Amino acid sequence: MSQFLEVLEHYDASGREIAYRLPPSGSAEIKFGAQLVVHQAQEAVFYRDGRALDVLGPGRHTLTTQNIPLLTKALSLPFGFTSPFRVQVVFVSKRTFLDQKWGTREPVVFRDRELGVVRLRAFGTYAFRIGDSRTFVNSVVGSLGRVDTPHLEEFYRDVIVSRLNDLLGENLTSILDLPALYDELGALARSRLVEDFRKYGVDLSDFYIASITPPEEVLVRLDERAGMGAVGNLEAYTRFKAAVAMGDAAKAGEGGSGAAAGLGVGLGAGFGVQMASAVAQTTRAGQGAFPPAGVAPAGGFCSACGAALPGGARFCPACGTAVAQSTCAACGQPVPAGARFCPACGAAQAG
Numbered sequence: 001m002s003q004f005l006e007v008l009e010h011y012d013a014s015g016r017e018i019a020y021r022l023p024p025s026g027s028a029e030i031k032f033g034a035q036l037v038v039h040q041a042q043e044a045v046f047y048r049d050g051r052a053l054d055v056l057g058p059g060r061h062t063l064t065t066q067n068i069p070l071l072t073k074a075l076s077l078p079f080g081f082t083s084p085f086r087v088q089v090v091f092v093s094k095r096t097f098l099d100q101k102w103g104t105r106e107p108v109v110f111r112d113r114e115l116g117v118v119r120l121r122a123f124g125t126y127a128f129r130i131g132d133s134r135t136f137v138n139s140v141v142g143s144l145g146r147v148d149t150p151h152l153e154e155f156y157r158d159v160i161v162s163r164l165n166d167l168l169g170e171n172l173t174s175i176l177d178l179p180a181l182y183d184e185l186g187a188l189a190r191s192r193l194v195e196d197f198r199k200y201g202v203d204l205s206d207f208y209i210a211s212i213t214p215p216e217e218v219l220v221r222l223d224e225r226a227g228m229g230a231v232g233n234l235e236a237y238t239r240f241k242a243a244v245a246m247g248d249a250a251k252a253g254e255g256g257s258g259a260a261a262g263l264g265v266g267l268g269a270g271f272g273v274q275m276a277s278a279v280a281q282t283t284r285a286g287q288g289a290f291p292p293a294g295v296a297p298a299g300g301f302c303s304a305c306g307a308a309l310p311g312g313a314r315f316c317p318a319c320g321t322a323v324a325q326s327t328c329a330a331c332g333q334p335v336p337a338g339a340r341f342c343p344a345c346g347a348a349q350a351g
Contacts, residue, residue, distance in 0.1 A: 006030070008044075009037035010091040016148045018130065019137060020091045024145030027086040036061040041095045043133040047088040052134050090141060092133040096205050097149055100126050102157045107215065108165055113173040115218070120175065122164055122212045124186070126156075127205040128197060135201030156197070160207075163192045168212075175214060182209050 008030065010020050022028065027047075037060050038044045044056045107119035130136050141147050167188055172181065190207035197204040213219070302309055307318035315322055328335050330347035340349055 006034045007037065008034065008089055009039070010042075011039060012093065014148075016097075016150070017146065018093050018097070018149060018152070019141045019144075019147040021141070021145045022089045022091065025143075027088050029086055030063065034063045036063060036089065038091070041093060043092045043094055043130075045090040045092060045133050045137045047090065048086070052138065055133055090133075090137045092130055092136065094130055094133075096127055096129040098127045100128065100149065100153065100156075102126060102153075102160045104161050105157075108161070108168070110168055110172075110175070112175055114176060115174070115214075118175065118214045118218055120168070120212055120214055122161070122209065124160075124207070124209040124211075126160070126207045128152075128156075128202050129205055130201060131198065131203035132201035137201075139200050152202075159196050160189070160193060163196070164189055164209075167192070175212065178212055182212075185209055 008022055008028075010022055012020065036044060036056065038056055038058050040058045042058060044061075045052055046054045046056065101123075102125070103123040104121050107121050110118055110120045112118050140152075164185075167185055171185065171188065172178070186207055186209045189209070190204060193207060194204050302316035302318060302321055304321035305316060305319040307316055309316060326335050326349070327333070328342035328344060328347055328349065331342060331345040333342060333344035335342050335349055341347065342349060
């Protein structure tokens with residue numbers, strides 16, 4: 001003969017349990033006068049003959065017709081309310097389950113206004129609690145002996161990702177705008193998910209989007225794009241790189257002989273001259289910045305009398321001597337006679 005249950009209670013030590021059925025399968029024999037202990041942040045859903053008869057809150061409950069009036073209608077008077085009867089009790093946790101994770105299994109395709117079609121991954125957290133124990137037990141627990149948070153994680157993850165896909169398509173044009181929209185998207189997602197949770201007796205307490213990111217290769221391209229923007233003026237950047245190279249070449253020669261040091265400085269200087277010449281030719285080509293051969297650039301002097309030569313002069317306006325010019329060995333541009341430096345690239349001239 002089976003033993004009657006006189007004290008019914010359950011305590012979850014894991015902190016992950018949402019519902020627990022007592023007994024885990026079938027039903028148990030109890031009698032009137034038995035004690036039902038419901039702990040704080042718990043509710044107990046009482047079942048008999050497959051029907052939920054009552055929901056009891058925290059406290060110690062003596063199973064009598066006075067405090068469980070619904071049971072009175074379910075029992076027969078010939079037993080005098082003293083005979084055993086078979087019931088099931090489902091203990092439901094009413095605590096808030098924090099830090100529940102959600103995330104995309106596979107990247108979601110998104111059409112970006114600036115980057116074109118990109119694949120996005122999204123991750124975040126949410127919190128929930130059981131709002132309606134009877135609805136939750138009837139729609140989710142069913143005949144299961146125990147329901148933990150992992151039972152709901154996969155289902156709600158798919159629901160969240162589905163709603164988030166709609167939100168991104170409706171409210172986002174470029175992932176470059178995301179940093180300013182996380183809170184707004186999170187609030188919109190929560191408002192749409194509330195009803196998805198509530199229909200199963202679950203209240204969605206909080207919802208947060210932690211990150212929405214493209215694949216690693218797209219992030220690399222974004223970094224390159226940012227680097228190009230940081231360069232700004234290409235000519236100034238080229239001059240800077242030439243100066244750095246010249247300094248590095250000079251430092252490389254400091255540890256060697258004097259000849260090696262001079263070679264390092266010479267290489268650095270030569271590289272700087274070549275870079276400057278290349279920039280000068282690139283930025284001034286097609287603009288008529290260099291005079292043709294036999295025409296004096298502005299700032300030259302006559303080799304015969306020393307008078308200043310106006311730009312473009314072919315003869316000295318003071319003595320009539322033809323303008324004599326040589327060619328810069330570094331950049332190939334004409335150099336006035338007697339000039340110590342090339343007016344085009346600044347390279348020192350021989351003699």
